[in-house]
Amino acid sequence: MRLRGKYFAVDINVPTHAALMAIVKTSFEHRQGFALATINLDHVTKLEREESFRMAYHAQDLVVADGNPIVWVSRLAKSPVELMPGSELVVPLSQLAADMGVSIALIGSSDESLRASGEALKAAAPGLDIAYVHAPAYGFDPTGDAARDILKNLDASGAQLAFLALGAPKQELFAALGRSLAPEVGFASIGAGLDFLSGAQIRAPKWMRDLALEWLWRLAGNPRRLFGRYVQSALAFPSLAFHAFRHR
Template sequence: MRLTGKNFAVDINVATQSALMDEVARRFQQQQGFALATINLDHVTKLERDASFRAAYAAQDLVVADGNPIVWVSRLARKPVDLMPGSELVVPLARLAAKMGASVALIGSSDASLAAAGDALRQTAPGLQIAYVHAPAFGFDPNGDAARAILKDLDESGAQLAFLALGAPKQETFAALGRSLAPQAGFASIGAGLDFLSGTQVRAPKWVRKIAMEWFWRMASNPRRMFGRYALSAMALPGLAWRGYRSR
């Protein structure tokens, strides 16, 4: 399913979670790296105005739908895809890695959050090996020398899957760089997924997510930070939906 805007076009090339797990398992087995992005409306607004973000997205091997509006647009286009928020992929991917003997890395957030998230992952994915953990300093440049040093250490650790909790666009940009500097590693951009596991951030209750109102819960929890983001996203949705309908 292809999402298009005035300045971008992105293919959601993995439609279901089972297909995603099969593809990641195949890449683990063949020691083949990848970059996984989870596109949502916030990404759409960034893609329209940020050429560097478009370049980072072009380097992503696997793209899934993160957010009900993206799923709704796919249905309008008659090319439906599953809802796969990055935060909900952490545990399934960790369990797959444990099952296949692929070690993982945790990158982003804070030292305390990563430590707690690592403990939570070991409990929920028995046998999981965490080969590398790093919380970049404030102001981290995903294309800078510090990023290159992290990728060098990651490559030497042998980790086959790196969970990136850096937020967009940093995590996708870092993953794009990682595809060239640590080509055997998989990079999964999962936003606040590790912070949810550690308890550093609290996710909306399941009933709120079920009625597709998580965006409102997040905005109400942090209006100063989230209001502008969701306002831009709301303005982007009608055009995205119209282009999806026309693509039938």
Template sequence: MNYGKGRSAIKVNIPTRSILFQAIRKKFAQGHGFALATLNLDHLTKLPVDNAFAQAYRAQDLVVADGRPIVWLAQLAGKKLELMPGSDLVLPLTELAADMDMPVALVGSSNAALAGAKSAMEARVPNVNIVLCHAPPYGFDPEGSDAAAICDMLNASGARLCFIALGAPKQELFAAFARSRCEAVGFASIGAGLDFLSGHQTRAPKIMRALALEWLWRALQSPKRMIPRYAKCFAILPSLAANAWGQR
């Protein structure tokens, strides 16, 4: 399923969770790295106006659907996609890494959030090996000298899976930058996933997620930041729906 047009068009190339985990298990076994992105409507508002972000997205190896509108648009195009929010992938990916003895790194957010996430992950997945926690400084350039230094840290640590919690577009930019510098590392961009796990942010209740109302919960929690974002998302839906119907 393709979303958008022209240079900003992005393809969701992993339709189900089982296919995703088969692909990652194979890459771990072969010693190959990867970059995993979770596409949502906010990303689709940024891609047409941010060429660097679009280039970084095209460098991702694995792209899944994060957000029900992405799944609904696929259905409109006659395709089936499974919903895979980045936050829901953190613990399953941690379990897979632990089962295959793949060391894990946490990059992004804050030192306090990373410490909390590390404790939560170790409590839930006792055999996980977390070898690096690093919170970049404010104003972090995901393609600059600080990013190169993190790549050196990752290579020295022996990490094979790196969760990036920087938000879009920084996390995808960093994943694309680091992908060729850390050839054995798999990068998973998971947004607020570590903050949710550590308790530094509160995720929408399960009933709101089940009713596809997580966006409303987030808007109520942070209206000044989220309401303009969601307004942009709603504004692009008609053109995305027309494009999806054209792919049917």
């Protein structure tokens, strides 16, 4: 489905989890890189404001729905897609990589979190090879010289799948650069996915996720940082819904 705003249009071009796994499997087999983005309402507000983020999204090969509001809009548009939060893709993608003998990389977060999440992934995906791990320094520029050095080392490591835990918009900007500098690597932008695995952040209980209340859990944990973001996201939803209804 096409997600439309005032200044952007993004195609959610992978509608189901099964379709995503099939596409990634084929990419691994042919050593074809890709960039996977998981769009949510926070991304929508950034897409409306930031031209650089819009350009980064144009470089994403695969886009899935991360957030119940995006799924609701897809249903309103009569082009329903499945909910696929980035944090819930880390383990199944790692298991696929292990089954196919594909090495992975972990980029972002902190050294401690990457170490712990790597151990958790190896336990969940026996035989998984983690070929490259890097936690960028504070203030990391995802398009600068440091990013280019990381991509050079990543490409030399032989990893075919890199999990990016840099947060938006840094991870999408980094993935866009990576598509040109490390063309055989698949980049999956997964936000706090590695921190959830390591225990550095605690995810909402399943019952809250099932009731689409994960935002409330996160807000309660960090109201000062998230209140303004969630207000902006809530204000963005009516426009998305209007465009979805208009173009369905």
